[in-house]
Amino acid sequence: MSKRIIGMIVAICVATTVLWAIGLIVTIQDQFFYKASSVKQEQKPTTLSMEKSGSLSIVALGDSLTRGTGDETGKGYVGYVVDELKKKTSQHVQFTNLAIKGQRSAQLIGQLKQKEVQRQLKEADIILMTIGGNDLFRGGEALRDLSTTQIEKEKEKFAQQLRTIFQLVRTVNNEAPVFYIALYNPFNDLDNGKETSAVVRSWNYAASEVAADYQFIICVPTYDLFELQVNDYLYTDKFHPNKEGYKRIGERVASLITLTKGEK
Amino acid sequence: MINLVYNEMLKIVRKKRLFIIAAIVAVLVSLFTYAQFKQIETIRERIGTTDWRTQLQQQIIDTQNRLNSTGISEEWKKFLKIRLQQQQYYLDNDINPMAPGAPTFMRMFIENSIELFLPLLVMVIAADLVSSEASGGTIKLLLTRPVKRWKVLMSKYIAMILSTSFIVFSVALLSYAISGIVFGYGGWNLPLLTGFSVQGEELNTTAVHLIPQWKYLLIEFGLAFFVSLVVGTLTFMLSVLIRSTAAVMGIMLAALISGAILSSMVSSWESAKYLFMVNLRLTSYISGTAPPIDGMTLSFSMTVLAVWALGALIVSFYVFTKRDVY
Structure with missing residues (x-):
């Protein structure tokens, strides 16, 4: 090996040692002697809006149902809706699932106020939503306490919050149809099935009344899908739908979606 | 002194270790580049968009869902919560932390290799600096020269420092050059956030500020x-103490690997934070991920590491100058 190569390597070594030492000095100066201040960044003219044509954007909001809990394939009803849509349209289908398990309507309101969520909603062509299941059942707690006054109060609160949710969605995007998937009763084969069914029906009625006040917000019933042989369509937790249950919801929602000519 | 250091560098270069290390780095970087490329592709397929905001939002939602599921350990939960807040912060400030490009890849690569991969490479060089001379018998030739013993050791130590920076440099250069083929060479000025500090389960953002990616790197x-x-x-210290290079490597290997394992399970063993091997992930303080043990900070970890190194240096010089060589 020639002397020159070795000399070169040694030179590189020395140079990089100096470089890394500078790096360390920068570290100390940047990390330890930084005065607290807020992040400032010049706002660039944001080119956020993606070209709308050429892609069909679906945004899903809500709770575990939209998430697909209980479906072993992980699709949930939204997955089946998207599958159906892909058959109907030649466009590229872009799908965003913003649902969070266990989410209640108050939390959804908080989510809808986020900037990025609003941006995605703005670009949505179709919005799918489930909410209210956790408000009503509270993880099975509601079954123990069926006192009507309490449930009525909760219902009023829920209707109020649902109104806020729709209002928020509509201010961001007043064109895309919103499919609000209503509640079903997972407990209707239990002893107090009659009572719980009555409660679910009255909640659904309240929700559909709220939905009726807004344009293109469609309240999709699911109550009837789970009325007979409810257990065939429920997951082992006896609360969330299973694959078959989701498929039925998905088919129903998909059948409601009509694509305009431009969207096909 | 300069001649002595040059002499030591000559020995290291002649052994061709530096080139083998560079080759290992090149192979690994290529592998990771491909893996990263594949990952980006699958994400794009799954979400159906290349818009980073949508992708980041989806990650946030996914994390929120994982937080809500039962059977998730407390430590992991805490980690996820902190990452969640950080991602939200990036999103709110309209900064893409993962904008593709070779510098981003470099950052990811160094963050992942600082704890184990890089130390292993350094160990390969440092392990036999002294011990090979002892086991080969050449130490006698070296020490019969009219040079003070501490100077001999000093020259070896400086040679170690130089080759270490060569290794770090080759990691930087190769990860930039190779990943750039796929991701492009731009992105040095991408703004990034640093200065997050973790307090319990909360992310403190008072000192957060933007720096360009080159400075971050x-x-x-x-x-x-x-x-x-x-x-x-x-x-180096072990190499002075032990004559067998294999034993030196074995001990260091055990320490480094135990560190990697320990840092994932020591959160309840507080005094473990004084061990050097759980403090190696210095870059996570810059990016703002939760440290393995509560109360660890960058200055703390750097102090611990410096104390260990200083101790090792004192021991090696003391032993080397006092020892009988036969």
């Missing part, structure tokens, strides 16, 4: 060099 490579130096010094 300089900081991270500086820290990587610091970590490599500490590991190199410890290996």
